[in-house]
Amino acid sequence: MNYKSAVTRKEHFNSAHRLHNATWSDERNKSVFGKCNNPNFHGHNYELEVKVIGSINEDTGYVIDTKELSDLIKMNILEKFDHKNLNLDVEEFKDLNTTVENIAMVIYMILRPLIEKKYELKIKLYETPRNFVEFPY
8 A cells, every 4th residue: 555654753943033024114114023133133043944745655564764865954954044144144044034934935946846846835933933834825
């Protein structure tokens, strides 16, 4: 039988950012984004869950090798995002507001081409223990 299963890898990274729309006035940015618009940035301890959904391989019993998945995340996400200022250090956010929604989307866009198309890919990103985003949905 060909069963599907979901494998999730959980990782952690720390990043600083500033929510800001360059086309708006300082007053409007402060009104919409509040303390998250701090010109000196602020940080979060992000929790990342990368879920891969697919058929269980009859030979290995795996959906995907979790070591390979872990390595992909470390090389392509953690090295790029961990202990970085997302607004200043990560090219993908040069013209994109660093909301948790956009961060999750960028992570998906980075990982999607690296994981075989036969797998579904879902990203869950916690900005705080109570605020998280799932992408795509």
